[in-house]
Amino acid sequence: MSQALISVRNLVAKYGERTILNDISVDIMPGEVTVILGGSGCGKTTLLKNILRLQEPFSGSVKFWGDEVLQMDEPSFSGILKRVGMLFQNGALLNSISVYENISIPLELHTKLPEEIRDRIIRVKLSLVRLAEAIYKYPSELSGGMKKRAALARALALDPEILFCDEPSAGLDPLTSAALDELILDLRKQLKMTIVIVTHELASIHRIADRIIFLDGGKMLFNGTLEAALKAGIPEIDTFFRVGRF
């Protein structure tokens, strides 16, 4: 078995006194698309944020490429962050600059690429998320789904080795959503990107998931392939897939 890219052990996350995640242990395998599932408010976003140290976990350990990150100092951890892309649930584009500049920022600040190359990369990334026409627009001029896609283009700017997406297809029409799934599969296949996605779209899960992690009540109920999940006979998971089927 190959080495896990990210391994999370006994992670406990709290907001004040309230425990949101209780003793979560997960391995993210290289080159796989891992889908995190669970009801609204069960702690999926919290899990991503704790793994990426955007919130300090209460206890537990998180390793990226075998290195423990929770005690790591700022410079070494930012070295890791450069290899990771994150699409936030609400996009989190910088509002005061255009879409073009939003994507340009990581390229300008983390690489020495000349401008004409950066320009090409920006245009390609935007056309991959089907947003070429919004290139010079400002975030406030975009629809919800467009913001999401612009943010995805920004997350992809540096061809990250690991991509985290918090509900990439929420608010998108089925066609655009299917195109994004295609893109995710392309990225996995061609750049060997490791992808962790939070999504509720059953169609999407069937298309892209290599592995499923199901959260419920702060616990991890299941971790394995989609087929195994459907056969496992866990009532919560069965309900989730039965009710959602159309």
Add this chain to the structure above:
Amino acid sequence: MRWEYRGNTLILGGGLTYRTIPAAYHSVFQSLKRHKPSEIDLGEVETIDSAGVAFLDEIHTRLASKGILLFKGARPEVQAVIDTFSSIKLPVPIPQRSMGWFEKLGDDALNAGQNIYQCLLLASEIYYFSLVGLISRKGQRKGSFVQQAVLLGSQALPIVALLSFIIGFILSLQSAVQLKNFGANVFIADLLAVTMVREMGPMMTAIIVAGRSGSAIASEIATMQVTEEIDALRMMALNPIRYVVVPKFHAISLVMPLLVAFSILVGEIGGGLIAIGYLDVSLPTFVQRSIEITTLKDLVVSFGKSTVFAWTIVIIGSFFGFQVKGGAEGVGKATTASVVASIFAVIVLDAIFSLLYL
């Protein structure tokens, strides 16, 4: 990344990635000018990412015009990446044209005209609904008037008190030295009363209120606007002006004259200390002269203009709040603009009042 020429062929090899491109970029393009290859062999390229593809596209675009250029021999997995990330077929977007200065001048003038018109329109609505609101409390929450009065008024007391005290004190100190030279000590009372009542009280208070409450009003309304709260109010069939602005308008109309009266009083105390302590004026004389010199007209004008200042601050604050453009970053801009505009308006209005009622 490796590169070499064999005859008419440029052979690229190794990794074409974010990490390797920047170092090799300029020397490769220099050599292209000299060698003018007709083919590029990608057979030895092992890894490529979107920076590598952009690099190949750049070579293609620059050289394609000078003759047919062929990329050949890429491994299938490299070719797949090239196909995904190629920018050659993408349309080049036209950057937005920026305005010339003359056009900008005209545009600014038009905008300024529009803004003043819109602001007056808003002012008329606010006055209308404030009058209506006096009679009927419909569309306003219970307790919002009191809440606003506390927020805009009583919480401003400490800072108004402190600044007025200092102003009164300094003003008297500066004049005291001069008055003493002429032995005109007792006139300190007249001087202080006139300046505090006519100018300093209303003006200082208005500037503090503009900075404190004007900015709060603008940022509150602007935030509500960008987070769609204003739209939500409309959808609940509530008039945003009635719901948000009118309670503030009523509260500030009541609170402002009180603040000004307070400011004048505290300023007199600050000045009184100098008069009694430094100029040896007795307390009864100081009080008596202060009251005698202050006419009813002075008081009416003073409180009248402070009410006008208060209204101006609310109107300008709400105007910039409702006008906010863009997302969250617009809120900061709206707030700053409203403070600058309302302090400007207060000073100009004050000048007009001074000219009218000297």
